[in-house]
Amino acid sequence: xxxxxxxxxxxxxxxxxxxxxxxxxxxxxxxxxxxxxxxxxxxxxxxxxxxxxxxxxxxxxxxxxxxxxxxxxxxxxxxxxxxxxxxxxxxxxxxxxxxxxxxxxxxxxxxxxxxxxxxxxxxxxxxxxxxxxxxxxxxxxxxxxxxxxxxxxxxxxxxxxxxxxxxxxxxxxxxxxxxxxxxxxxxxxxxxxxxxxxxxxxxxxxxxxxxxxxxxxxxxxxxxxxxxxxxxxxxxxxxxxxxxxxxxxxxxxxxxxxxxxxxxxxxxxxxxxxxxxxxxxxxxxxxxxxxxxxxxxxxxxxxxxxxxxxxxxxxxxxxxxxxxxxxxxxxxxxxxxxxxxxxxxxxxxxxxxxxxxxxxxxxxxxxxxxxxxxxxxxxxxxxxxxxxxxxxxxxxxxxxxxxxx
Amino acid sequence: xxxxxxxxxxxxxxxxxxxxxxxxxxxxxxxxxxxxxxxxxxxxxxxxxxxxxxxxxxxxxxxxxxxxxxxxxxxxxxxxxxxxxxxxxxxxxxxxxxxxxxxxxxxxxxxxxxxxxxxxxxxxxxxxxxxxxxxxxxxxxxxxxxxxxxxxxxxxxxxxxxxxxxxxxxxxxxxxxxxxxxxxxxxxxxxxxxxxxxxxxxxxxxxxxxxxxxxxxxxxxxxxxxxxxxxxxxxxxxxxxxxxxxxxxxxxxxxxxxxxxxxxxxxxxxxxxxxxxxxxxxxxxxxxxxxxxxxxxxxxxxxxxxxxxxxxxxxxxxxxxxxxxxxxxxxxxxxxxxxxxxxxxxxxxxxxxxxxxxxxxxxxxxxxxxxxxxxxxxxxxxxxxxxxxxxxxxxxxxxxxxxxx
Numbered sequence: 001x002x003x004x005x006x007x008x009x010x011x012x013x014x015x016x017x018x019x020x021x022x023x024x025x026x027x028x029x030x031x032x033x034x035x036x037x038x039x040x041x042x043x044x045x046x047x048x049x050x051x052x053x054x055x056x057x058x059x060x061x062x063x064x065x066x067x068x069x070x071x072x073x074x075x076x077x078x079x080x081x082x083x084x085x086x087x088x089x090x091x092x093x094x095x096x097x098x099x100x101x102x103x104x105x106x107x108x109x110x111x112x113x114x115x116x117x118x119x120x121x122x123x124x125x126x127x128x129x130x131x132x133x134x135x136x137x138x139x140x141x142x143x144x145x146x147x148x149x150x151x152x153x154x155x156x157x158x159x160x161x162x163x164x165x166x167x168x169x170x171x172x173x174x175x176x177x178x179x180x181x182x183x184x185x186x187x188x189x190x191x192x193x194x195x196x197x198x199x200x201x202x203x204x205x206x207x208x209x210x211x212x213x214x215x216x217x218x219x220x221x222x223x224x225x226x227x228x229x230x231x232x233x234x235x236x237x238x239x240x241x242x243x244x245x246x247x248x249x250x251x252x253x254x255x256x257x258x259x260x261x262x263x264x265x266x267x268x269x270x271x272x273x274x275x276x277x278x279x280x281x282x283x284x285x286x287x288x289x290x291x292x293x294x295x296x297x298x299x300x301x302x303x304x305x306x307x308x309x310x311x312x313x314x315x316x317x318x319x320x321x322x323x324x325x326x327x328x329x330x331x332x333x334x335x336x337x338x339x340x341x342x343x344x345x346x347x348x349x350x351x352x353x354x355x356x357x358x359x360x361x362x363x364x365x366x367x368x369x370x371x372x373x374x375x376x377x378x379x380x381x382x383x384x385x386x387x388x389x390x391x392x393x394x395x396x397x398x399x400x401x402x403x404x405x
Numbered sequence: 406x407x408x409x410x411x412x413x414x415x416x417x418x419x420x421x422x423x424x425x426x427x428x429x430x431x432x433x434x435x436x437x438x439x440x441x442x443x444x445x446x447x448x449x450x451x452x453x454x455x456x457x458x459x460x461x462x463x464x465x466x467x468x469x470x471x472x473x474x475x476x477x478x479x480x481x482x483x484x485x486x487x488x489x490x491x492x493x494x495x496x497x498x499x500x501x502x503x504x505x506x507x508x509x510x511x512x513x514x515x516x517x518x519x520x521x522x523x524x525x526x527x528x529x530x531x532x533x534x535x536x537x538x539x540x541x542x543x544x545x546x547x548x549x550x551x552x553x554x555x556x557x558x559x560x561x562x563x564x565x566x567x568x569x570x571x572x573x574x575x576x577x578x579x580x581x582x583x584x585x586x587x588x589x590x591x592x593x594x595x596x597x598x599x600x601x602x603x604x605x606x607x608x609x610x611x612x613x614x615x616x617x618x619x620x621x622x623x624x625x626x627x628x629x630x631x632x633x634x635x636x637x638x639x640x641x642x643x644x645x646x647x648x649x650x651x652x653x654x655x656x657x658x659x660x661x662x663x664x665x666x667x668x669x670x671x672x673x674x675x676x677x678x679x680x681x682x683x684x685x686x687x688x689x690x691x692x693x694x695x696x697x698x699x700x701x702x703x704x705x706x707x708x709x710x711x712x713x714x715x716x717x718x719x720x721x722x723x724x725x726x727x728x729x730x731x732x733x734x735x736x737x738x739x740x741x742x743x744x745x746x747x748x749x750x751x752x753x754x755x756x757x758x759x760x761x762x763x764x765x766x767x768x769x770x771x772x773x774x775x776x777x778x779x780x781x782x783x784x785x786x787x788x789x790x791x792x793x794x795x796x797x798x799x800x801x802x803x804x805x806x807x808x809x810x
Contacts, residue, residue, distance in 0.1 A: 001606035002634075003642055005667050008574060008608065010524045010546075016674040043471040051474065052464035059457035066448040069456065069654040104509060104680040111679040115545070119415045136678035140520070141415075169413060201406040203413065229407075237408055249474040251685035262410050269421040273541035275513040279684055280656035 011120075015139045021362060024349060028359035034391030036378040037359040039179055039333055045304055046249050047293055054288045058281070072280040074271040075264075076102025076256070080287040084242070084256055087294075092225035093240075095233045099258050101267050102278045106209050106243040106255035110137040110172075112267050112274070113205055113239065113257065117170050118143045125163045125171035127155060129336075129366030129375070131179045131207060134172055145368035154185030157192050164200035171197070174207040175223055177214070180366045180377035181336035182329025187220050194226055197237045206240045209255075210332040212247050212298055215306035217330045224258060234260040244286050246333070247298060252282040305333065305381060308388060312380040315389045319396035323403065326378075333381040336363070339374040340403055348376070348402060356394040416525075420544045426767060429754060433764035439796030441783040442764040444584055444738055450709055451654050452698055459693045463686070477685040479676040480669075481507025481661070485692040489647070489661055492699075497630035498645075500638045504663050506672050507683045511614050511648040511660035515542040515577075517672050517679070518610055518644065518662065522575050523548045530568045530576035532560060534741075534771030534780070536584045536612060539577055550773035559590030562597050569605035576602070579612040580628055582619070585771045585782035586741040587734025592625050599631055602642045611645045614660075617652050617703055619736040620711035629663060639665040649691050651738070652703060657687040710738065710786060713793060717785040720794045724801035728808065731783075738786040741768070744779040745808055753781070753807060761799040 028035040059065045075081070081097035088095055103109040110133070118124055118141035126135060128147040135145070146168050148159040154175065163171070173193065175185040185193070197204050206223040222240065229235035243255040257267060271277065312335060316326055327336045337360075339345060345362035352358045363375025380388060433440040464470045480486070486502035493500055508514040515538070523529055523546035531540065533552040540550070551573050553564040559580065568576070578598065580590040590598070602609050611628040627645065634640035648660040662672060676682065717740060721731055732741045742765075744750060750767035757763045768780025785793060 001603070002640065003606050003608055003665075005665070008522055009671060010521060010527075012524075013521045013671055013675060016671075016678055018670075018674060038476075040476050043475050046471050046474045048464060048467070048470050048474070051470075052461070055460035055464055056457070059453060059460055062453070065453050065456070066451050069451045069453070069656045070448050071443075071445055071650075071655045104684075107678075108680040116415060116418045117413055119417075122415075133678070133681075140675065140678055198406065201408050203408055235407065245476075250476045251474040253680065253682075253684045260408075260410070265423075266414060266418055266421075269423060270418060270545065273421055273512075273538070273545055274516040275509040275658065275680075276538075277658075279509075279658045279687055282684055282687065 012140050012142060015142050016136065019365065021346070021349070021365060024353065025359060025361070027353055033353065033357050033359050034383055034387050034394075035359040036380070036383070036391065037361050038382055039379055040382050041246055041250065042304065042382055045301055047289065047297055050289060050292055051285065054285050054292070058284060058288070064284070068281040068284040070280060072277050072283070074268045074277045076100065076278060077280070077283040077287060080283050083287055083290055084258070088224070088258065092221050093258070094231070095258055098261050099233050099264060101257045101259075101264050101271065102283060103255045103257055104253045104275065104278050105245055105250070106207065106241040107133055107137065109241040109255050109257040110134050111140070112270050114138045114141045115270060116263070116266055117203065123163070123166070123168035123170075125160065125168050126368050127173060127178070128368065129180055129363060129372055130172065130368065131174060132365050134207065135368060138172070147368040150181070150183065152183065154189030155193065157189070157196065160193060161196050164196060164202050169200065169202045170205065171202060172205045172207065173223070176208060176211040177329055177332025179210065179332065180334050180361070180363065182327045182332050182334045183336075184220065184330060190220065190223055190226055194223060194237065202237065204238045206238050208240050209243045209246055213301065213305060213333065214331040215302055215309060234262065236260060239263060244290070247301065248286060248289055248293070252279070252286050254278060254282055254286045308380040308385055309335075311385040311388045312378065312392060315392035319393045321396065321400055321403070324399060333379050335378045335380065337376040337378060339376065339399065341374055343399065343402055344373050345376045346373070348399070351402065352395060352398055356398040358391045358395045360395070417545050417547060420547050421541065424770065426751070426754070426770060429758065430764060430766070432758055438758065438762050438764050439788055439792050440764040441785070441788070441796065442766050443787055444784055445787050446651055446655065447709065447787055450706055452694065452702055455694055455697055456690065459690050459697070463689060463693070469689070473686040473689040475685060477682050477688070479673045479682045481505065481683060482685070482688040482692060485688045488692055488695050489663070493629070493663065497626050498663070499636070500663055503666050504638050504669060506662045506664075506669050506676065507688060508660045508662055509658045509680065509683050510650055510655070511612065511646040512538055512542065514646040514660050514662040515539050516545070517675050519543045519546045520675060521668070521671055522608065528568070528571070528573035528575075530565065530573050531773050532578060532583070533773065534585055534768060534777055535577065535773065536579060537770050539612065540773060543577070552773040555586070555588065557588070559594030560598065562594070562601065565598060566601050569601060569607050574605065574607045575610065576607060577610045577612065578628070581613060581616040582734055582737025584615065584737065585739050585766070585768065587732045587737050587739045588741075589625065589735060595625065595628055595631055599628060599642065607642065609643045611643050613645050614648045614651055615737040618706065618710060618738070620707055620714060622735045639667065641665060644668060649695070652706065653691060653694055653698070657684070657691050659683060659687055659691045713785040713790055714740075716790040716793045717783065717797060720797035724798045726801070726805055726808070729804060738784050740783045740785065742781040742783060744781065744804065746779055748804065748807055749778050750781040751778070753804070756807065757800060757803055761803040763796045763800045765800070
């Protein structure tokens with residue numbers, strides 16, 4: 001008899017479904033489309049020459065070259081973990097390399113933490129809206145989502161408290177230039193979030209993927225940095241996820257988890273069982289690149305992305321009708337549109353691709369409760385400024401036309 | 406209150422425990438220890454010069470360089486999948502790139518397939534002994550293991566039939582130069598295994614990580630190549646796992662799964678949710694290296710490892726007492742020792758590290774039922790031939806001493 005695949009697929013694997021949006025957006029790569037859809041860095045900003053030198057030096061060094069082509073430990077290269085620890089310390093978070101696991105992008109960190117902390121039916125608190133990729137990782141554990149609303153300062157505290165009071169013990173939060181809204185938490189809200197988490201002994205998963213892409217205003221300490229308990233790096237309530245994907249290049253697939261040692265020890269065992277370790281050569285190259293390039297390269301990125309953000313905001317101010325509202329992010333890659341209630345952004349996308357030659361991501365997918373039908377995520381990261389302005393103009397024209405129909 | 410981590414850890418994550426053997430073997434890296442423990446390729450055989458040229462060419466090409474530093478699709482680079490399809494075709498397995506998913510080493514393939522096909526309590530058939538890393542990936546799904554015994558020609562067919570008759574629908578098999586025993590299946594046994602699997606509509610996960618490391622004898626077709634159903638690449642019963650870790654370098658972390666399209670589509674969704682994709686630059690480099698180096702480099706590897714195998718077998722023949730038996734593998738990296746019943750190989754390891762300055766892996770961990778206390782895995786891949794001979798001599802002396810106590 002033939003294999004009955006449908007009977008064999010496990011329930012966890014069935015929790016994931018192919019996205020119709022993804023299919024629609026397959027055309028977004030075409031040159032005639034101005035794409036605000038991807039959360040993808042501008043490849044023109046990749047430090048290719050530095051990588052050329054690093055690869056040359058590494059492969060010219062017999063011992064280091066062969067070592068970086070061999071298997072390595074699941075924790076990640078000590079030199080890279082030391083760099084991360086020093087970088088965290090500079091932002092006020094005192095941890096040791098025993099608190100760091102190198103992961104295949106922040107996405108693998110999310111997946112490992114979901115496997116560690118979630119079980120079918122267990123509650124996970126997420127922002128409304130929240131990062132889609134995180135919810136995909138969580139969904140393979142078939143949890144129960146508890147969505148909390150956001151205001152301009154961060155999560156609505158009464159809702160966070162109620163979620164924990166209702167039994168949830170894990171929350172996934174992105175306090176810096178969140179994907180998809182670009183919003184950040186104020187310092188006061190961060191402190192209040194930590195206080196509530198501590199009241200219940202709850203764990204905060206802090207996504208810091210965009211934290212270094214700050215274009216204005218004071219740098220606000222991370223939840224991790226604020227999570228200081230008697231100087232003990234293993235006593236806190238915050239687990240932070242970091243990544244080089246937005247600050248160096250995505251293709252190395254280097255992220256990390258910073259967590260109490262007891263968590264890291266578990267995650268190391270899971271990493272051994274799931275993919276052994278992150279590419280040795282990529283860790284070595286990322287470590288050298290971070291040492292060589294930071295902080296200068298970060299300033300280059302900030303200048304370039306700030307200009308793109310300003311271009312998109314200026315175009316939105318100029319062209320969008322007053323019934324469309326949008327965020328004014330101080331960093332990151334995204335602006336969040338709220339359209340009139342009568343516009344479904346998924347339908348709008350189909351028309352935008354066809355008529356306006358513009359792509360964006362409809363907002364609904366970012367809501368755990370499938371609300372937000374009239375919202376959309378725009379990325380200013382990838383397109384050139386002149387295309388950003390023209391694309392926003394065309395999108396605004398389309399929105400006016402659709403609204404008036 | 407503080408976080409109660411022990412209450413929060415999910416049951417799946419608890420299924421993994423730290424290995425005491427791994428702790429013991431931490432000293433195996435020391436220069437005074439002759440290590441037969443690691444399943445690690447000889448770094449002296451890494452084609453470092455070719456990698457130097459490939460990295461140079463890639464980073465000198467503005468367009469290809471930037472593209473290879475960017476995000477990519479979860480399926481894997483089409484060029485690399487095409488190379489794999491051509492290579493499979495050369496060995497008699499006709500598939501398309503839609504049947505291939507690139508994974509972070511074969512280990513990630515095992516993990517993804519475990520998440521796809523296993524659930525708590527569901528049965529998985531494994532060889533006795535079987536590859537430890539596979540069982541670690543499976544264990545995170547908390548399955549029920551059904552171990553089947555092996556003879557010199559492959560699995561005992563009556564036991565495989567009984568396992569499927571008892572309800573199991575997934576078997577993990579390594580027909581070529583198996584880790585840990587070095588054993589291979591005969592052609593007749595392969596055909597019989599497939600016939601039994603088809604009788605029950607069962608899935609065979611074929612581990613082909615060592616298949617190209619063949620040192621003598623005819624090349625026997627893979628289960629995948631023999632799994633030909635009406636010329637339909639999506640109708641078969643075999644899912645094959647492959648890897649560049651043993652034939653190119655481990656550090657790129659490039660493996661692949663070859664499966665019917667319906668399986669690949671599911672695995673792609675899971676990859677998006679778990680780590681997005683395998684490093685773009687590593688896929689590009691692996692593709693160029695495979696094109697440049699194969700099959701010539703494979704001959705270099707075979708000559709070097711054949712010599713090491715012959716050295717170890719000659720030393721075993723010369724020094725081991727007649728009450729120790731061992732396999733005579735035709736490929737791969739491992740020889741399997743069976744000691745007298747009164748010797749526990751875990752206790753022997755402690756003495757071997759201390760007295761004989763030799764490391765190996767006790768066999769018990771490779772048995773799903775924790776049998777095999779008097780067995781051990783020896784790798785001939787990493788050490789130089791003169792150290793192999795001397796190490797086996799010292800190990801043989803120790804075994805005689807222990808046996809006579």
